[in-house]
Amino acid sequence: MTTNTITEQLTAAGRAIEHDSFAVIDAEVGPHNYTLEQWPLVRRMIHANADFEFNGLTAFHPDVMQAGLAAVLKGGTPVVADVEMICVGLSAPRLKHFGMSTHHYISDPDVIEQAKAEETTRAVQAMRKAHRLGKLNGAIVGIGNAPTALIEVVRLIREEGAKPALIVGMPVGFVSAAESKDLLMTVNAIPWVAIRGRKGGSTLVVAAIHALLGLAEAAQKRAA
Numbered sequence: 708m709t710t711n712t713i714t715e716q717l718t719a720a721g722r723a724i725e726h727d728s729f730a731v732i733d734a735e736v737g738p739h740n741y742t743l744e745q746w747p748l749v750r751r752m753i754h755a756n757a758d759f760e761f762n763g764l765t766a767f768h769p770d771v772m773q774a775g776l777a778a779v780l781k782g783g784t785p786v787v788a789d790v791e792m793i794c795v796g797l798s799a800p801r802l803k804h805f806g807m808s809t810h811h812y813i814s815d816p817d818v819i820e821q822a823k824a825e826e827t828t829r830a831v832q833a834m835r836k837a838h839r840l841g842k843l844n845g846a847i848v849g850i851g852n853a854p855t856a857l858i859e860v861v862r863l864i865r866e867e868g869a870k871p872a873l874i875v876g877m878p879v880g881f882v883s884a885a886e887s888k889d890l891l892m893t894v895n896a897i898p899w900v901a902i903r904g905r906k907g908g909s910t911l912v913v914a915a916i917h918a919l920l921g922l923a924e925a926a927q928k929r930a931a
Contacts, residue, residue: 711928713804714921728754736762744772748900748918755914764903771873771898772922778847778872779923782806785846786916787837787871788909789813789830789856789878793849796913801920810846812836813853830856834863843869849916851909854878854887861890864897874899875915877907 716722732753739762741749752761778784783806788794794809802809812818812833821832830853837843843863848871850857857876863869876891876899878884888901900915 711921711924714798714801714917714924725754732759735759739763741765741767742772744922747922748772748915751914751918751921752911755910756908758906760906761902761911764906766892766901766903768873768892768894768898768900771900774873774898775847775900775919776923776926778845779805779807779919780926783808784872785810785842787811787834787842787846787848788912789833789850790852790909792909793851793912796909797916798920801917805920805923810837810842828853828855831859834859838863838867838869843871846871847873847875847916847919849875849877849909849912851875851877851879851907851912854880854883857887857891858883861894864894871897873897874901875912876901877911877915879905879907881905 716725729750732750736753736759739746745767749761749765752765753759786797786807786809788809788811790813791811794811797809813829815836818829818832818836822829834856848860850860857878860869860874874891874897876888878887884907885904888903891899891901902911
């Protein structure tokens with residue numbers, strides 16, 4: 708049994724609350740069909756929202772957990788997000804441990820101007836900018852707010868050869884949110900984790916990535 712230090716809460720009291728919360732979830736969640744590798748990610752998302760429906764709504768590409776661990780353990784992997792909230796929500800010390808950085812472009816002046824000129828969303832143009840800068844290739848792409856960003860990433864993969872390491876696709880909403888995730892789940896070439904239906908949000912993307920970081924630290928400790 709390994710004990711994480713970097714990817715845990717910083718105080719003993721905080722760690723106890725989080726561990727007790729996980730224990731409550733394990734006791735109350737009921738049956739599920741997730742693997743031992745997948746369950747910590749689903750459990751952390753339930754913990755982030757106190758919503759047991761993510762047991763069942765969360766869908767996994769068969770290779771995504773392996774791809775996620777590899778991307779984190781490689782070191783230096785960028786996280787490209789649709790909105791700043793994801794970048795702010797991710798723990799800086801946990802990212803630093805793996806040499807990871809975060810990137811978002813949705814508020815860049817050139818992105819805003821291009822969105823106005825082409826009558827698209829800022830989210831679409833932000834993903835195009837990330838691709839132009841070479842940031843999508845090998846990245847963990849986290850989308851929790853903008854369905855149009857997720858739809859554009861799928862287009863970039865299929866039409867322009869973008870190759871993220873994996874996609875955490877969890878946009879929330881009522882217009883195109885469910886459809887964007889349905890589209891993502893047709894992608895075979897790039898691993899993904901998604902939430903079926905309208906539910907989602909940036910907090911869930913953060914929870915999913917934090918789960919990957921915790922699993923990666925545990926793998927490091929076992930290897931050591």
